[in-house]
Amino acid sequence: MKSRLLSGVIFFLLLMSCNTIPTTEIDKLFHDYQGRVPGAAVMVIQKGEILVNKSYGFADLERGIHVTDSTNFRLASVTKQFTAMAILQLIEAGEINFNTRLSHIFPEFPVYAEKITYGHLLHHTSGLVDYEAILPDTLTVALHDLDVLELILTQDSTYYEPGNEYSYSNGGYAILALTVERVSGMPFQDYLDKHIFTPLGMDHTLAFVKGKNVISKRAYGYHVDGRSVRLSDQSLTSSVLGDGGIYSSLQDMYKWDQALYGSEIISNASIDSAFTPWLENYGCGWRIEDYKGVRRVSHTGGTCGFRNVYQRFPDSELTIIIFTNRRDPGVQYLAENIADLFLP
DSSP states (O other), rough: OOHHHHHHHHHHHHHHHHHHHHHHHHHHTTGOOOOOBOOEEEEEEEEEEEEEEESEOOOOOOOEOOOOTTOOOGGGGHHHHHHHHHHHHHTTSSSTTTTTTHHOOOSSGGGGGGGBBBBHHHTTTTTOGGGGGGOTOOOOOOOOOHHHHHHHTOSSSOSSSTTTOOOOOHHHHHHHHHOOOOOOOSSHHHHIIIIIIHHHOOOOOEOOTTOOOTTTTBBOOOOTTEEEEEEEOOOOOOEEEETEEEEEHHHHHHHHHHTSSOSSSSSSSHHHHHHHOOOOGGEEEEEEEEOTTTEEEEEEEEEEEEEEEEEEGGGGTTEEEEEEEOOOOOOHHHHHHHHHHHOO
């Protein structure tokens, strides 16, 4: 009994320190994001409680709009966990499975697609040629997921025998988004809204399609070079949805984070499969690894005007989310510095 009481006291003291000490430390970590500069939004969640909710700098320098916890940032590759979740829902519904061949859904593919499964696509082991490596030099208009498909269809082979190696594939996730469309009969952005965002109350999260929907409270991307700051919001690949086209805020990502502990939109067994790595410790839209001996499930996101990281430590029910609207630097080191403040 005494040892249990002592453990309870220690936990209480740790919890108290987490609520009082880190705020100042976090402000120091984000010194470069304060003032009239492109900003950052930071949230720390533990056991369902928001311990830290901080915003710095500006979402829109031209209009003088500050970053808040309702500011919507482009998630970049953090999008992949939502694309994978849509596929897992279709698997749970019996529409496809991990062993379904790519050629079954896309018969127009060359013969090599007969060896690629949806398990390979989800876990970056398909060997599909990187679409960004084969973009034509004359490209002047933004690509969409269908354009990515057309580019990949021009290739007559894969990098390696599917399933034998790992190579991170943005194109594979564009194909997954198109799979959602073919199987469900709905545009990808509409499927996400109906089956993930709306059920979770993520009312301002969306896969952005110009002319089809509007990003509320939008953060614009910038490039900071010394004292120079210039708009760097979109590139020729920014309109590809499956690999990086979702916008969301801290407020909405809190709801997503908590849903991953339950079974609101998918069964616990399917969530567990998302967090089960294949090659190179990659699951379904998640990297699974140890951080200083603690299991970490995470993903980063980087594009021409945004750098983000979303880290979860499930055994401690600890989550760290960082969104920034600038091209560089990466922010994983900031998340790890914050994790060091909260992990035992």
